Structure formats: C-alpha cells, structure tokens
Amino acid sequence: MTRNELFNQIKKKNSYLCVGLDTDINKVPRHLLEYKDPVFEFNKQIIDATHDLCIAYKPNVAFYEALGPKGWESLQKTVEYIPKECFTIADAKRGDIGNTSSLYARAFFKEMSFDSITVAPYMGEDSVTPFLEFKGKWVILLAHTSNAGSNDFQLVRSDTGKLFYEEVILRSQKWGTPDNMMYVVGATHPNKMEGIRKLAPDHFFLVPGVGAQGGSLEDISKYGFNKECGLIVNSARAIIYASADTDFASEARREAMKVQVEMKALLNRFA
Helix, strand or coil: CCHHHHHHHHHHHCCCEEEEECCCCCCCCHHHHHCCCHHHHHHHHHHHHHCCCCCEEEEECHHHHCCCHHHHHHHHHHHHHCCCCCEEEEEEEECCCHHHHHHHHHHHHHHCCCCEEEECCCCCHHHHHHHHHCCCCEEEEEEECCCHHHHHHHCCECCCCCEHHHHHHHHHCCCCCCCCEEEEECCCCHHHHHHHHHHCCCCCEEECCECCCCECHHHHHHHHCECCECEEEEECHHHHCCCCCCCHHHHHHHHHHHHHHHHHHHHHHHC
16 A cells, blocks of 8 residues: 555545454454354454544454464454455564565565554664565554553663664664655653654654553644644554444444544644
C-alpha cells in the first residue's frame, strides 16, 4: 500500500484507527470454542463489524505463535480476510542480522502478504534495510514505545547529547523514507509527541497506548498530526474485548465507532 492510498483511506473514513487483533484464545467468547478455528472466527466477526470504521488491522504475532502451527494458520486466514483497502501490520518486532532479516521480510511480506511489519532497531542499519527492499511494503521502527520499561534504554543519552529514541529516528531516516518507514511512538508519551514530530515531520507514526493503556487521543492528535494526518492510532483490548458474550462483535463496533467519531472531530479541528 502506498502512502497516498493510506491517506485516501483516512480521508474517506474520517478515521486513523487501527484495530489491534491481539486475539487471546483464553479471552474469546466461550461459544466460539465450538468452531473449528475459534481465533479466526473471532477475528472474522470483529473485522466484519469494524472495517468501515478503521484504516488498519494489527495482529500481534505472539498471540498466534503461542498456538503453534494452528495459530499460524489462523493468522494467515485473518490476513487474507482483511479487506484490501485496510492497511495490515504484522506486529512481530523482528530485527536480526541481514540474511535473517531478509527471511523474516520474505515470510511476512511475500508468504503472508502483510503491508508492514514492526522492527526493532537495536542491531542497527543492516538488520533493518532488508525489510526496506520490498516495494510497496513498510517498516514500522520502534522508537519511543508505550511500555513502562521503555525508559530503561530509550531515554539514555548518547555522546551527541541526543536520547536513544531520538538517535533512532534521526539515523534511520538515512535508511528509509516517508514512503516506506514509520515509527512507533507510544500514546503514553503525549508530552514528547510535539518534539518527535519535529524530528520526523513527514513520516507516519503508529501510536499504541490509547484506550486500555490510558493514552489521550486528543493530545497525541494535537501534537502528532502533519499535513497528511500522519498517525495510525492502535486500540486493541478496549475494542475487541468490549464484551465476552454473543454480542462481542456489535459491542466492538460500538467502541470503534466512539473512537472514529472522536477522530473525525479531531481531524476537522487540528488537521
């Protein structure tokens, strides 16, 4: 998916919502366990209920890997089921030496046809650039994440005086472009969003931490928007687990619609 196609979806749907498909077999409604593939059935009904309200879906690969081969099968069926106009994110957090990264990229981009993958930058340029060799695909580089432990390394200052996450953003712009690289910036750091936007004015940011983690959608939109919106805001638990009963899909839609309505207002206000 191109940057222009992504922006057109934002304009068409008045939304920059990404629904996180962090599907835990222990949390899906019990009646779905009667299905041959309850994880896929859960995802399928969530997608049916929300695809007109969001621009992206982000399966966290760990939830599928934990189920072994049948989990990978559920993931593949899920990616194939997502409407083509929606951006797909493999939240896999890969990143290894060059030849291994090439194989990870082939697995998620060619074999599974994801539009993008999250990548950890710790091993440097040669662990990231193999993912950038696939035309029409995106790297979403971890920059300043929303977890509590992000402070352990991401706020360490380098000998240039920059924080580690600032170095990641600045140096990586020599590897990729706003057309094939995004950054993960947690919604739990709204006070830093304005400064991060100045470091990468034209790039999209994937923003986790809104919803169950308490990030403010208004704050990150106010300081994170650029001329093409530039944000993909992920919400998982607050939407997909809005109900544990037979009405789980309709309740997921209700929660997604609340976010989309707020996003439409914010786009009119700040974009």
